[in-house]
Amino acid sequence: MLEMQGVLPSLSYLGIAGRLRTDAGPCIPVRSYPSGNAGDSRFLSEKKLKTAAVVTLGCPMNQVDSESIMSGLVSRGFELVPETDARVIVVNTCGFLEDACRESIDTILELAELKASGNLERLVVAGCLAQRYPDDLGRELPEADAIVGLDERGGIAGLCESLLGFSDPGPDVFSRVVSGPAHSAYLKIAEGCDNRCTYCTIPSIRGPYRSRPVEEILEDAGSLVELGARELILIAQDTTCYGKDGGPPLEELLDRLQVFEGLEWVRIMYTHPDHFTDFLVEAVSGNPKVIPYLDIPVQHFSGRVLRRMGRKGGPDRLHRLLENLREKIPGLVLRTSLIVGFPGETERDFEELMDFVEDVRFERLGAFKFSPEEGTPAARLPGAVPAEVASARYDRLMEVQSGIIRAFHDSLIGREFRMIIDEIDEASHAVRGRTYMDAPDVDCTVSVFVDTPPVEEFMKIKIVSAGFYDLVAQPL
Numbered sequence: 001m002l003e004m005q006g007v008l009p010s011l012s013y014l015g016i017a018g019r020l021r022t023d024a025g026p027c028i029p030v031r032s033y034p035s036g037n038a039g040d041s042r043f044l045s046e047k048k049l050k051t052a053a054v055v056t057l058g059c060p061m062n063q064v065d066s067e068s069i070m071s072g073l074v075s076r077g078f079e080l081v082p083e084t085d086a087r088v089i090v091v092n093t094c095g096f097l098e099d100a101c102r103e104s105i106d107t108i109l110e111l112a113e114l115k116a117s118g119n120l121e122r123l124v125v126a127g128c129l130a131q132r133y134p135d136d137l138g139r140e141l142p143e144a145d146a147i148v149g150l151d152e153r154g155g156i157a158g159l160c161e162s163l164l165g166f167s168d169p170g171p172d173v174f175s176r177v178v179s180g181p182a183h184s185a186y187l188k189i190a191e192g193c194d195n196r197c198t199y200c201t202i203p204s205i206r207g208p209y210r211s212r213p214v215e216e217i218l219e220d221a222g223s224l225v226e227l228g229a230r231e232l233i234l235i236a237q238d239t240t241c242y243g244k245d246g247g248p249p250l251e252e253l254l255d256r257l258q259v260f261e262g263l264e265w266v267r268i269m270y271t272h273p274d275h276f277t278d279f280l281v282e283a284v285s286g287n288p289k290v291i292p293y294l295d296i297p298v299q300h301f302s303g304r305v306l307r308r309m310g311r312k313g314g315p316d317r318l319h320r321l322l323e324n325l326r327e328k329i330p331g332l333v334l335r336t337s338l339i340v341g342f343p344g345e346t347e348r349d350f351e352e353l354m355d356f357v358e359d360v361r362f363e364r365l366g367a368f369k370f371s372p373e374e375g376t377p378a379a380r381l382p383g384a385v386p387a388e389v390a391s392a393r394y395d396r397l398m399e400v401q402s403g404i405i406r407a408f409h410d411s412l413i414g415r416e417f418r419m420i421i422d423e424i425d426e427a428s429h430a431v432r433g434r435t436y437m438d439a440p441d442v443d444c445t446v447s448v449f450v451d452t453p454p455v456e457e458f459m460k461i462k463i464v465s466a467g468f469y470d471l472v473a474q475p476l
Helices: 041-047 060-075 098-112 129-130 134-140 150-163 203-204 214-226 251-258 276-288 303-309 315-328 347-360 387-411
Strands: 051-057 089-094 120-128 146-148 184-188 231-235 265-268 289-294 333-340 365-371 416-425 430-434 444-451 458-466 470-475
Touching: 051 060, 051 098, 051 146, 060 089, 060 120, 060 150, 060 231, 089 098, 089 129, 089 150, 089 303, 098 120, 098 129, 120 129, 120 444, 129 134, 129 150, 129 265, 134 146, 146 150, 184 214, 214 231, 214 251, 214 458, 251 276, 265 289, 276 289, 315 333, 333 347, 333 387, 347 387, 347 416, 365 387, 387 458, 416 444, 444 458
Parallel strands: 051 089, 089 120, 120 146, 184 231, 231 265, 289 333, 333 365, 444 470
Antiparallel strands: 416 430, 416 458, 430 444, 458 470
16 A cells, blocks of 8 residues: 655645546547447457546646547547446546645545456556656555556557457557537647746656647647537646747747637636737737636745746736736736745735735635645745744635635626536526636636526626626526
């Protein structure tokens, strides 16, 4: 049994997007799969025995990786089923945060119990935790039949076949299987990170920044739109760095995404404040399909703390950027993430952060208390902030932010919006969705009660009441 102590890291400043199971939604091929085996009787008989599940932990980047793993499995004749029915399960882990690492280990051990109580024969551990701690996991986790890092994830489907005793006919087919609702899909545009923030392990886990080729991204985008995507959410460790390793810049990619009929919203997540250009700001403000919503994790505002974090832009440049974005992009909604209790953060540093939050008034904000992450420079910094102080600062920050959000939500009452529909509960006549102001999973939702369920992906609404997390609207 794997012991947590001494093996896992302990930085927890980002949230977990959640746990996505393969039975959570339809599995739709994004590209067509080769049909050369369709008439092979061996293939048809094996297909009944080839059952697999993929469990995803962590961020949307992991979700996209899992969908590629699912594609490889489907291309080899596997049927994707719930975990209790699977002969082989792939756990795509998160290894970035202490809480995420613990969730990954707990999930692995929970699923391993299906070897005794279910159909499970083989358990494959993949993803960031496997990339970061392959030797530890291999030595201390006998429940796992294979440990597969990020560099080897392209061969997971073939490995699953081998573990079940099937022959290996060739390399996996790289594509995607959509595991969530078809109307809103993540589009990964790059992998890795070069920013080297002192608290972050992503460069050591996912490697240096690599932009995906534009044509490859456009092919995926076109396939997703053809299958029903009306919202594409651009993700990477740093979306604003796209193309800076030799390709066209993000603004050109945004321009080329305009060609897809049926695509209505392009949402940009995980930007970096140091990498915005005037051209990018113009592209966001002038592109009719790019919605006025930007996710910009600024982490802090004190210049002293930002320098210790390895964040290079500084408070003055950050403030100018946000003012410029507000000025140039009408109706802009800003989302950010902040860390309190970073080593060396003084009361004065924290008050600077508080003043900044009250001044900018982010419509969406997540805050996290720092804890040292194994192997990062920040873990070795002097000036640790006592836990009780960090907690008190966190509480103060969130109290102020709750007032900002309530005031913002109150200002929406009586206003009309288009809402993308995420869920319809026919029994209660409730429709739940989001306006452009909210990304899935991390932001707020809108509830609308209707007599007849809508048939389109969007509906017009008027906000009639507001809470802290959710809005209530009436149909128009």
